[in-house]
Amino acid sequence: MAYHSFLLEPISCHAWNKDRTQIALCPNNHEVHIYRKDGAKWSKIHELKEHNGQVTGIDWAPESNRLVTCGTDRNAYVWTLKGNVWKPTLVILRINRAARCVKWSPKENKFAVGSGSRLISICYFEQENDWWVCKHIKKPIRSTVLSLDWHPNNVLLAAGSCDFKCRIFSAYIKEVEERPSPTPWGSKMPFGELMFESSSSCGWVHSICFSASGSRVAWVSHDSTLCLADAGKKMAVASLCTETLPLLAVTFITENSLVAAGHDCCPMLFTYEESQGALTFGGKLDVPKQSSQRGLTARERFQNLDKKASSDTANATLDTLHKNSISQISVLTGGKDKCSQFCTTGMDGGMSIWDVKVRNPHGPLRLG
Amino acid sequence: MPAPRWKRCSGNILWAGGVPGAGGDRPLGAGAVPWGAGRVRARCRSRFESLTRRRTGEALRAFHTAIRSSPGNTRNAAMKEQAQGTMLKVLTSFKSSEIEQAVNSLDRNGVDLLMKYIYKGFEKPTENSSAILLQWHEKALAVGGLGSIVRVLTARKTV
Numbered sequence: 101m102a103y104h105s106f107l108l109e110p111i112s113c114h115a116w117n118k119d120r121t122q123i124a125l126c127p128n129n130h131e132v133h134i135y136r137k138d139g140a141k142w143s144k145i146h147e148l149k150e151h152n153g154q155v156t157g158i159d160w161a162p163e164s165n166r167l168v169t170c171g172t173d174r175n176a177y178v179w180t181l182k183g184n185v186w187k188p189t190l191v192i193l194r195i196n197r198a199a200r201c202v203k204w205s206p207k208e209n210k211f212a213v214g215s216g217s218r219l220i221s222i223c224y225f226e227q228e229n230d231w232w233v234c235k236h237i238k239k240p241i242r243s244t245v246l247s248l249d250w251h252p253n254n255v256l257l258a259a260g261s262c263d264f265k266c267r268i269f270s271a272y273i274k275e276v277e278e279r280p281s282p283t284p285w286g287s288k289m290p291f292g293e294l295m296f297e298s299s300s301s302c303g304w305v306h307s308i309c310f311s312a313s314g315s316r317v318a319w320v321s322h323d324s325t326l327c328l329a330d331a332g333k334k335m336a337v338a339s340l341c342t343e344t345l346p347l348l349a350v351t352f353i354t355e356n357s358l359v360a361a362g363h364d365c366c367p368m369l370f371t372y373e374e375s376q377g378a379l380t381f382g383g384k385l386d387v388p389k390q391s392s393q394r395g396l397t398a399r400e401r402f403q404n405l406d407k408k409a410s411s412d413t414a415n416a417t418l419d420t421l422h423k424n425s426i427s428q429i430s431v432l433t434g435g436k437d438k439c440s441q442f443c444t445t446g447m448d449g450g451m452s453i454w455d456v457k458v459r460n461p462h463g464p465l466r467l468g
Numbered sequence: 469m470p471a472p473r474w475k476r477c478s479g480n481i482l483w484a485g486g487v488p489g490a491g492g493d494r495p496l497g498a499g500a501v502p503w504g505a506g507r508v509r510a511r512c513r514s515r516f517e518s519l520t521r522r523r524t525g526e527a528l529r530a531f532h533t534a535i536r537s538s539p540g541n542t543r544n545a546a547m548k549e550q551a552q553g554t555m556l557k558v559l560t561s562f563k564s565s566e567i568e569q570a571v572n573s574l575d576r577n578g579v580d581l582l583m584k585y586i587y588k589g590f591e592k593p594t595e596n597s598s599a600i601l602l603q604w605h606e607k608a609l610a611v612g613g614l615g616s617i618v619r620v621l622t623a624r625k626t627v
Contacts (some may be wrong), residue, residue, distance in 0.1 A: 193601070300622050302622045324614075324619060325619075341576055343612060343616070344615055
């Protein structure tokens with residue numbers, strides 16, 4: 101477990117390069133900073149200044165080494181590294197509200213942008229015109245799209261939005277790929293087809309994630325619930341009402357376990373029992389060392405009782421590693437099926453890397 | 469036709485013409501209350517009244533009945549008012565030492581529903597209601613956590 105404080109401002113979004121030596125993050129302004137790991141320290145090597153509004157989403161394509169960023173200025177830029185300089189290419193998204201999230205597809209030939217104009221822009225590169233073109237998925241989205249995730253087949257896209265629903269669309273672009281084979285989510289996949297829509301929960305869907313095989317999708321929403329839809333069980337939805345503050349980010353770390361984090365400032369483990377179709381809470385993963393409790397004198401006890409109506413001082417400071425809400429989780433090594441390291445960034449400007457230790461292959465996971 | 473004789477029957481539903489079930493009667497209550505829901509409410513209230521006359525352990529059954537017969541998807545404001553009023557009476561009739569046991573006997577959905585009623589009760593405080601509701605709140609929070617309060621705030625179907 102390693103924690104590094106980059107800034108005093110929140111980190112709006114981050115993305116890692118392929119070998120995890122560089123991280124691109126937005127320090128809550130119009131720029132993107134790229135840091136490189138130098139031993140135990142991080143040094144800033146690039147500053148990407150092109151956006152006119154806060155950068156809300158960054159994604160780094162591992163194979164083609166391109167960055168895509170989107171921001172509140174309603175634009176997206178694709179950055180390619182030429183020599184030692186990142187050169188931007190503007191992508192016209194044809195949206196009239198801020199862009200909120202962006203994700204490269206697994207084959208990196210297209211990317212999806214979710215925005216406040218209640219639509220998803222699927223952008224792909226058109227060779228003849230040397231230009232990025234975009235197509236829109238509009239129906240039946242009724243509010244801002246907050247989060248996106250691609251299915252491993254490069255065609256299906258899961259979107260969580262502020263109209264309290266999670267949906268899976270087909271983003272099949274016939275110009276760049278062949279027809280996809282049938283999946284558990286459906287077999288006919290024309291562009292914009294709605295393959296799955298969850299029934300309304302009561303909160304904005306903050307984050308959504310496909311499992312490594314693509315047959316499960318999990319999402320967290322603002323009413324403190326975590327839900328999972330399993331295509332193998334005819335898209336049955338299992339949901340868990342948590343006892344914590346709302347979660348903001350979720351990812352699969354094996355096919356049956358998820359890690360989620362949010363306003364409670366620490367990552368939590370959840371497991372999905374396939375036979376019962378139920379989600380269970382596995383515990384908080386940030387167990388602080390027990391600080392030595394010095395005894396309270398009687399005078400201090402009475403003072404506490406007078407000031408705070410309780411004589412225990414346990415909740416005075418935050419014991420977790422992150423001192424503010426965690427807004428994003430990314431898998432570092434091992435992929436979504438055998439994750440051994442994941443990274444969290446939050447509103448305290450810090451980034452921490454967590455190791456996952458598997459005791460035995462079918463046993464519970466522990467965290468270092 | 470003779471003037472109808474008003475008679476109060478179980479459930480405080482006014483019937484014209486005497487005993488319910490006899491021919492020619494129609495329920496005449498405030499608003500268009502469906503018969504099924506009315507019977508549920510009536511049974512709950514009469515049962516509650518009889519149960520609170522015998523204190524020990526029966527308050528718990530009244531509590532469970534009130535939770536179970538809570539109107540879920542209705543838009544009828546009158547029915548919601550009735551349910552809130554009944555629930556408040558049940559909650560205030562508990563002794564402080566019995567609250568914890570009652571809360572522990574509920575499942576997750578029950579705790580969420582209880583939290584919604586507690587906050588609804590806070591909205592219209594009566595003489596002694598807030599004190600007892602705060603005790604209920606403390607016990608329900610220990611079981612349901614902050615998540616149950618978040619679900620009260622984000623719920624789209626109010627209780």
